[in-house]
Amino acid sequence: MSPTREAALVARWREVLSCYSDLSCALERDLQERHGIGMSDFEVLDLLMSADHGKVRMQELGERVYLSQSALSRSVARLEKRDLVTRQMCDQDRRALFVRxxxxxxxLHARACPTHRELLERRLGG
Incomplete structure (x- = not known):
């Protein structure tokens, strides 16, 4: 790789990181202030809302969300404590756990989703 190409790649990577950092901080602040939910917990709810019947296997949720397994477990526990989700064992496979x-x-998702989407539109739209 040429030094010019390498420098361009590194500069682009830093742009991506900066955009993510800026947007995630803004989402965290707005969602927390306006709806009492953090960005990660909102993302879990948002994924569940897009799933069939609002229910997903924990393993599949882990594959679809950007959180580590332990961070996802903590997020689901926080949501469960607030009665926003439930965890259920799978009848066919006792090792599997569903989040609903x-x-x-x-x-809460219905109230917070417009805040989330409006911020995405302001920062990423067009």
């Missing part, structure tokens, strides 16, 4: 959004979780 509750009515309270749906209501």
């Amino acid at each position: 959004v509750t009515d309270e979780g749906r209501a």
Whole structure:
């Protein structure tokens, strides 16, 4: 790789990191202040809301969200403590665990989603 190409790649990488940092801080602040939910917990709810019947296997959720396994477990525990999700064992496979959004979780998502999408539009749209 040429030094010019390498420098361009590194500069682009730093742009991506800067954009992510700026946007994630803004999302964290706005979602927390306006709806009492952090960005990571909102992302888990958002993924559940897009799933069939609002229910996803924990392993699949881990594959779809940017969190580590332990961070995802903590997020689900926080959401469960607030009655926003429930955890259920799979009847066919006792090793599998489902996470399902509750009515309270749906209501919070409905209130917080416009805040999330408006900020994405302001920062990333166009």
